Amino acid sequence: MVVKKSASELLQNYIPLVEFLGSVMGQHCEVVLHDIRNLESSIIAIKNNHISNRNVGGSITDLALKILKEKSYANKDFLINYAGKTQEGKIVKSSTFFIKDLNEEVIGLLCFNMDVGCMIETKNLLDNLINGSSQVGANGLQLNGRELGExxxxxxxxxxxxxxxxxxxxxxxxxxxxxxPERMSPDEKMEIVSKLNERGVFLIKGAVSEVAANLKSSDATIYRYLQKIDIKY
Structure with missing residues (x-):
């Protein structure tokens, strides 16, 4: 008989993996486990957190919000080699694995954030020694045809x-x-609300009030805009 595990039990199995992978990859690779059922405090395990200065209890990211809103995880299992930036401005190479339940709904994210700063410095040094000039810019690494940071x-x-x-x-x-905002028309403000919705902002608790404050509007007005663009919030 197959015993079905709950989402919490499934994610608990990944916590030792965070410690293992972080230790194997070394201090330049941050490994993070997110429980997306609690976006405000989604981080349930993290190794080498000196890279982003985040901790257990930290929040989800802007990209993860967009992925959840668009359900882009439905036809793929992972997203690899994209650029990320820490709050201090450090550029990292990132990848995310989507953890799904038996219904193929995402319940967690296992993320890697590689600090490539020292690698770029080493590459520039070697290029300079070999070719007489540095071949990689400050943000350096090529990802999908672009330099990391572009x-x-x-x-x-x-x-x-x-x-x-x-x-x-x-x-x-x-x-x-x-x-x-103070000079925007209602239609212009509604367009801003529509863009914010596409980016998953309204999945966050309290986002309506924050948006209202920045748009110089009331909470009721933001809810009305959401209703007008056929969004259930």
């Missing part, structure tokens, strides 16, 4: 708290338009 379709910000994450996504979205 704009790309897949990029992740590693924030230490859900509050910082929420604020970061909101401010980044507002920076994409030239009109300040």
């Amino acid at each position: 704009p790309c379709d897949t990029f992740e910000d590693l924030h230490t708290s859900i509050e910082d994450l929420t604020t970061s996504i909101i401010l980044k979205t507002l920076s994409e338009v030239e009109v300040p």
Whole structure:
């Protein structure tokens, strides 16, 4: 007889793996286990956390929110070799494995964040010795045809708290338009709300109030915008 394990039991099995993989990969590779059922405190295990300065109880990332919102995990098991950035501005090479239950619904994320700074410095030194000039820029590593750190379709910000994450996504979205919130029309504000929804912001508890404050609107207005774009929140 096959015994079905709960999501919590399945994720518990991965906790020793975090310690193991982090030890095997070494101090330049951060390994993180997220329980996506609690986005505000999703980190349940982490090894080599000096890379991002996050801890157990830390929040989900902006990329993970987008993945959950779009359900892009449905037709793939992992996402590899994309660029990430810590809150201190450190560029990392990241990969994520989607942990799914028997219904193929994602319940957790096993993430790797490789600090490639020292590797780039070593490569530049060797290139300089061999070729007489450095071949790699400050952000260096090529990922999917781009240098690590250049704009790309897949990029992740590693924030230490859900509050910082929420604020970061909101401010980044507002920076994409030239009109300040106090001068925006209702349609322009609704467009901002639509973009924030696509980025998974409203999966976060308390996000409506945060968005309302930044858009110089009321909570009721944001809920009304969400209803108008056929979103159930």
